[in-house]
Amino acid sequence: EDQVTQSPEALRLQEGESSSLNCSYTVSGLRGLFWYRQDPGKGPEFLFTLYSAGEEKEKERLKATLTKKESFLHITAPKPEDSATYLCAVVGGTASKLTFGTGTRLQVTL
């Protein structure tokens, strides 16, 4: 059974204070690892897909990386508008459904 663990559960940063969110996964034959951002009361917004170890993707202040056991979402010089819950999900083997982690709630203050 696929498993995803995200840490920390919650993170509070000051504006400009860079940090990383962790997503550890156990899956038989990774097909894809997905990062989403979710604002309160709204649907998840797709950020990145990573397919193989060593892959990296960037978008504005966000950079996602992947190893054989975990993925990191690096946030460089965050701004208050980056405050949200960040969800990690995987699909493995012959499965066609996402297995989500419980998310990291990020708060960025002035």
Place this chain on the structure above:
Amino acid sequence: DTEVTQTPKHLVMGMTNKKSLKCEQHMGHRAMYWYKQKAKKPPELMFVYSYEKLSINESVPSRFSPECPNSSLLNLHLHALQPEDSALYLCASSQDLAGDNEQFFGPGTRLTVL
């Protein structure tokens, strides 16, 4: 365009009511999904349609009835719900059921069952 739309945004219903949630996408995606999300929890898969046929039912109670009238539309019919069914209901779509395709989510319907 990566937009999935959902109506209504909010819905309040009694336990004896019948209502429907609607979802639409115009990305040409052939897989569509219904999720339920409780506060501070990740989305929980309910149903998956592939090429307008029900592909996955995650043992959802029969008071939830999905329907896929065509490749762009997905409905969720609600009847005799319980207060514990109150949640954010999310629709998503992807190119197809291949595991490496990203899913795009709609804004959700906030459902309250009284």
